Amino acid sequence: MRRRLRWWWSLLSLPLLTVATLAWSAAHAVEQVTLLMPAPFAESTAPLVRQFNEQHRGRIELNVSSGPRDTEAMSDLAISSLILGAPPYDALLIDVTWLPKYAAAGWLEPLDGFFSAEDEQTLIRGARQGNRYQDHLFRWPFNADVGLLYWRTDLMEAPPQTPNELLGISRQLIADNAVKTGFVWQGRQYEGLSCDALEIFRGFGGRWLGSDGQPALTSANVQRAVDWMETLIRTGASPRAVTNYAETESLQAFKAGDAALMRNWPYAWAELQKPDSAVRGRIGITTMVAEPGQTPVATLGSWGLSMLKGARHPDATVEAIRYLTEAEAQKQRFIAQGYTPTVEALYRDPELLAVAPQLPQLAQALELATPRPPTPLYAQISDVLQRQLSGVLTGNQSSEEALKRAQTSTSTILQSAGGA
Numbered sequence: 282m283r284r285r286l287r288w289w290w291s292l293l294s295l296p297l298l299t300v301a302t303l304a305w306s307a308a309h310a311v312e313q314v315t316l317l318m319p320a321p322f323a324e325s326t327a328p329l330v331r332q333f334n335e336q337h338r339g340r341i342e343l344n345v346s347s348g349p350r351d352t353e354a355m356s357d358l359a360i361s362s363l364i365l366g367a368p369p370y371d372a373l374l375i376d377v378t379w380l381p382k383y384a385a386a387g388w389l390e391p392l393d394g395f396f397s398a399e400d401e402q403t404l405i406r407g408a409r410q411g412n413r414y415q416d417h418l419f420r421w422p423f424n425a426d427v428g429l430l431y432w433r434t435d436l437m438e439a440p441p442q443t444p445n446e447l448l449g450i451s452r453q454l455i456a457d458n459a460v461k462t463g464f465v466w467q468g469r470q471y472e473g474l475s476c477d478a479l480e481i482f483r484g485f486g487g488r489w490l491g492s493d494g495q496p497a498l499t500s501a502n503v504q505r506a507v508d509w510m511e512t513l514i515r516t517g518a519s520p521r522a523v524t525n526y527a528e529t530e531s532l533q534a535f536k537a538g539d540a541a542l543m544r545n546w547p548y549a550w551a552e553l554q555k556p557d558s559a560v561r562g563r564i565g566i567t568t569m570v571a572e573p574g575q576t577p578v579a580t581l582g583s584w585g586l587s588m589l590k591g592a593r594h595p596d597a598t599v600e601a602i603r604y605l606t607e608a609e610a611q612k613q614r615f616i617a618q619g620y621t622p623t624v625e626a627l628y629r630d631p632e633l634l635a636v637a638p639q640l641p642q643l644a645q646a647l648e649l650a651t652p653r654p655p656t657p658l659y660a661q662i663s664d665v666l667q668r669q670l671s672g673v674l675t676g677n678q679s680s681e682e683a684l685k686r687a688q689t690s691t692s693t694i695l696q697s698a699g700g701a
């Protein structure tokens with residue numbers, strides 16, 4: 282009798298055990314989370330990702346896919362995978378200008394349920410911008426980027442304040458043989474050119490889009506701004522090669538000690554302080570020049586993490602987003618790579634202030650942060666602007682013609698979609 286019972290029991294227990302094991306492993310399966318980031322961010326995040334995976338072993342496994350470096354190439358990659366459906370990513374690191382388009386297309390999961398108003402209050406003003414679309418939070422900031430003017434403290438007493446001063450000092454220093462060239466910036470036909478142009482337009486009192494949301498590119502102020510950009514190149518204050526410079530090329534020239542001034546983002550600071558920099562310890566930062574009476578502005582850059590619709594494990598994805606963006610992570614990234622913190626309290630952190638004398642100026646620039654037009658059609662209108670400006674800078678068309686064309690095409694793009 283006993284033996285028979287045992288026999289029955291062993292027959293029954295096997296499937297029971299299998300079912301129990303399956304149920305346990307389903308409940309405790311390691312949740313895979315995949316993020317897509319441009320290569321430089323993926324590289325700089327690798328130590329944090331390792332740390333995250335150690336701390337979440339057996340529960341979450343975070344993988345970071347490394348995408349292209351330039352913002353447009355990165356967006357093309359992200360969009361093609363989104364359009365094909367079922368993208369292999371749970372979250373993307375997105376540039377501030379992509380947000381309206383991605384949110385309007387329904388590709389992103391709102392984050393309102395995951396981040397509170399208090400969470401947002403911890404961010405510095407510049408980092409609070411560009412994360413919402415139609416009143417929903419769709420992006421949690423990863424770095425706070427803003428356009429800066431770098432200047433050589435060994436070549437000038439103070440940085441130039443106005444476009445005229447910048448032109449004058451550049452030409453003077455070249456004439457004195459103090460430097461090879463004056464001012465390096467992003468003159469290539471790509472997104473960086475739009476970022477620089479926005480600052481310069483505003484410095485001359487011009488606007489890309491007016492307060493009515495319509496293009497304002499044929500105004501006398503924008504015309505003067507573009508003429509100034511062209512004059513920089515024509516007079517040699519900027520090298521002709523600047524029409525082919527993105528951030529990296531400008532940084533190389535400045536880091537080698539070839540230029541007196543540079544427009545770039547905050548990450549350049551860390552690069553300029555490395556032992557192989559010819560200008561280490563001889564750099565100041567400020568914001569782009571503006572005509573007397575105009576408030577200088579600094580283009581709002583910044584990248585943030587967005588969760589994709591259909592993310593396999595939303596809670597785990599948000600846990601990863603939080604981990605990679607919390608104060609400690611910001612601190613590590615700022616010290617090691619110069620990525621500007623988003624957390625306001627870090628701008629008062631004695632430990633950071635001791636190693637980063639540029640922190641107060643960064644905070645000041647972030648106060649002046651100005652977004653590019655927040656429309657889902659941004660990529661198209663920026664492409665028009667870059668194309669027309671590049672024509673002027675390379676001497677292929679007059680600024681007047683170029684701006685008329687930019688105005689008409691921008692209007693057509695915005696109207697065809699029913700306005701900005």
Ligand code: GLC
Pocket residue numbers: 352376377378426472473476528546581582583584
């Ligand atoms: C930086 C900025 C980004 C901008 C890009 C242009 O990465 O953060 O907003 O679009 O530069 O090159």
